[in-house]
Amino acid sequence: MSSGTTKIELVLNALRTVQDxxxxxxxxxxxxxxxxxxHSSGQATFRVVLTTPACPVKDLLKSQAAAAAMTVPGIESVEVTMDAEVKNRLSTTAKGLPGVQHIIAVSSGKGGVGKSTVSVNLATSLALDGARVGLLDADIYGPNIPTMMGVTENPKLTVHPEKGEVFIPPTSHGVKVMSMGFLTQGDQPVIWRGPMLHNILNQFCTRVEWGDLDYLIIDLPPGTGDVQLSLAQMLPLTGTVLVTTPQEISLQDVRKAFNMWDKVKVPVLGVVENMSFFKGDDGKIYRIFGEGGGDLLSKKFSTRLLAQMPLLPAIREGGDSGRPIVVQDLNHDAAHEFRKLAREVAREVAILNASSEASTLEIGAFH
Ligand SMILES: Nc1ncnc2c1ncn2[C@@H]1O[C@H](COP(=O)(O)OP(=O)(O)O)[C@@H](O)[C@H]1O
Ligand SMILES: [Mg+2]
Known part of the structure; x- marks a missing residue:
């Protein structure tokens, strides 16, 4: 055994002390x-391949890995490259969109709580962290994602050898965007119902050429009716992020939403409490819509409160101008909060994926 091999083993052993x-x-x-x-110079080089580029503990793991390798005698320097591979080991892939690893629905019990705002900032944040991201605006009654993402071009129609006519979604802020808004005319209200609606949704899900994506974020229509159920069953969802405001009324709607997701067996990854507070010029925090709702809810339904977003003009302006706050003003506190939220969502997906992998391995061990 050459001394190089031994050193590699020693470094590997040292890296066994670093836990995710x-x-x-x-x-x-x-x-x-x-x-x-x-290397003969005494430099150790390696890649750490995480389960998501939006890993919240990426920097910590990088420094811990480097420090661990440095403890090996004869290692003079360490170069760590951080990388990621998003995989889906859940059963959801079976009927999945090929090439799309995880589909995450952003949902709410009612409209106007900031579901689209959360969707665009979540999608853009994941893309900023280096993930391959798509955003599907399935809110067929109020498709405003193109405006909020500042998309000016329409999807291109092309012919796929197997699928026939497919849409190539335009890209904005690093995110591939598809919306019913592209297919409707200006201010015409959308009045599709029943089978026609189902048909449209189906086309919408299967006729888009997403390519390889780590995450497909879906802005669902608000509520817990047929459209949501259809979509939840048509798409192999990894999980959903529930958006609510702190008021009781909205919480009651969210309770209904929890029950719906439970029925269709889609995990709730966590709750985002939007418009949680307003910070005055005096630095004082005003809880305009009440307090603690998201917290209570997450305890009652044993899910996590992923973020509490402030009520902030810059967030609305980001939506209106087509430049989400995470690209408009990267240093803004609210931008940091959205970036953190995205990493928490990625973390929940990674944990879910790992636990499914563990149970598959356990089952496999019996055969
Ligand atoms: N945290 C926030 N602070 C300020 N304005 C917000 C916030 N969240 C959403 N808004 C604004 O409130 C309105 C409704 O939000 P939207 O995301 O469209 O809700 P939904 O998709 O649930 O109907 C939009 O004008 C949006 O810009
Ligand atoms: Mg919306």
């Missing part, structure tokens, strides 16, 4: 260490 805090296993066991080399 969410997946509760070490980086080597998780198969995250790749291309490990120890």
């Amino acid at each position: 805090p969410d997946l509760k296993k070490d980086l080597v066991t998780l198969g995250m260490i790749r291309d490990l080399q120890v």
Whole structure:
């Protein structure tokens, strides 16, 4: 055995002391260490392949991995490259859109709570972290994603050898965007119902050439009616992010939404409480719509309160101008909050995925 091999083993052993805090296993066991080399100069180089580019503990893991490798005698320097591969090991892939790893629905019990605002900032934040992201505006009654994403071109129609005519979605802020808004004329209200609606939704889901995506975010129509159920059953959803405001009325609607998701067996990844508070010029916090609703709700339904977003003119302006606040003003507190939210969502998806993988392995062990 050459001394190089031994060193590689020593570095690997050292890396076994670094745990992924969410997946509760070490980086080597998780198969995250790749291309490990120890050069004659005493430099160790390797890649850490995370389960999502939007990993909230990316920087921490990078420094811990580097520090662990440095403890090995003879290692003079360490170069760590952070990378990610988003995979879907859930059963949802079976009937999935090919090439799309995770479909995440943004839903709400009622309209006007900021569902579209959360969708655009979530999608854009994931893209800013390096993920491949699509955003499907399935809110057929109020398709305003194109405006909020500042999309000016229409999708291109092209002929796919197997699927026939398909739409190529335009890209904005690094996100592929598809919306019913592209297919309707100006201010005409959408009045499709029943089978026609189902048909349109189906086309919408299957006739878009998304290519390879890590995450497809869907802005669902508000409420808990047929359209939501159709969509939830038609699409292999990994989970949903529920948006609410703190008022009781909206919470009652969210309770209904929880029940609906439970019925169709789609996991709720967590709750976003939007318009939680307003910070005055005096720095004082005003809880305009009441307090603690999201917190209560997440406890009652044993899910996480992922974020509490302030009521803020800059958030609305970001939507109106087609430049979400996370691109408009990267240093704004609210932009940080949205970036954090996106990482929390990615974390929940990664945990869900890992737990499913673990149960598959356990089942496999019996055969
Ligand atoms: N946190 C917020 N602060 C300020 N305005 C917001 C916030 N969230 C949403 N809005 C604004 O409220 C309106 C409704 O939000 P929208 O995202 O369209 O809701 P929904 O999709 O649930 O109907 C929009 O004009 C949006 O810009
Ligand atoms: Mg909306």
